[in-house]
Amino acid sequence: xxxxxxxxxxxxxxxxxxxxxxxxxxxxxxxxxxxxxxxxxxxxxxxxxxxxxxxxxxxxxxxxxxxxxxxxxxxxxxxxxxxxxxxxxxxxxxxxxxxxxxxxxxxxxxxxxxxxxxxxxxxxxxxxxxxxxxxxxxxxxxxxxxxxxxxxxxxxxxxxxxxxxxxxxxxxxxxxxxxxxxxxxxxxxxxxxxxxxxxxxxxxxxxxxxxxxxxxxxxxxx
Numbered sequence: 027x028x029x030x031x032x033x034x035x036x037x038x039x040x041x042x043x044x045x046x047x048x049x050x051x052x053x054x055x056x057x058x059x060x061x062x063x064x065x066x067x068x069x070x071x072x073x074x075x076x077x078x079x080x081x082x083x084x085x086x087x088x089x090x091x092x093x094x095x096x097x098x099x100x101x102x103x104x105x106x107x108x109x110x111x112x113x114x115x116x117x118x119x120x121x122x123x124x125x126x127x128x129x130x131x132x133x134x135x136x137x138x139x140x141x142x143x144x145x146x147x148x149x150x151x152x153x154x155x156x157x158x159x160x161x162x163x164x165x166x167x168x169x170x171x172x173x174x175x176x177x178x179x180x181x182x183x184x185x186x187x188x189x190x191x192x193x194x195x196x197x198x199x200x201x202x203x204x205x206x207x208x209x210x211x212x213x214x215x216x217x218x219x220x221x222x223x224x225x226x227x228x229x230x231x232x233x234x235x236x237x238x239x240x241x242x243x244x245x246x247x248x
Contacts, residue, residue: 030055034080039185040092041080126182164209192233
């Protein structure tokens with residue numbers, strides 16, 4: 027058994043990426059749930075630069091940043107590969123993983139929106155990114171970004187969409203509109219229903235109950 031420990035927040039899209047990776051690889055690990063507002067001394071020791079989750083500790087050695095962790099795991103445990111073997115395909119996957127980071131700033135903008143105009147502006151920002159994915163990444167109507175099998179792009183974007191659809195309930199807006207983005211909508215359904223993902227997909231009601239007070243706290247501090 028591998029000596030693996032994961033420090034994270036279960037509701038964080040970045041922690042989800044690592045959890046799904048470990049599950050897809052069939053790896054046992056110890057989960058250490060961190061307190062968002064009172065992080066453990068161990069976490070601060072393991073990630074003194076950013077002081078953020080997730081952190082994977084492998085045989086006492088910490089690895090930080092979610093997609094770096096995903097690629098680290100994939101290199102060590104080759105079963106169910108998540109990083110394409112072909113150099114060109116690998117470069118394309120890394121491009122879309124990097125692009126997925128452009129979705130991240132839209133979430134705080136949505137959380138801090140209070141007026142209909144602010145909400146509309148935040149949603150339009152997200153839709154701009156969705157259109158790029160719809161037109162350029164999923165245009166060939168693949169089941170997953172990796173083709174027939176999940177790869178690291180699915181994990182990167184699927185984790186963020188999980189939080190966006192939770193925000194729909196909290197902010198009373200519609201983000202993932204099937205008529206507007208049919209390919210993304212179909213892909214997200216495929217992703218959520220893939221066996222390992224489905225077994226480890228966070229409960230939507232629990233996500234709402236957990237993220238709502240966090241979002242309200244962020245709004246109050248803005």
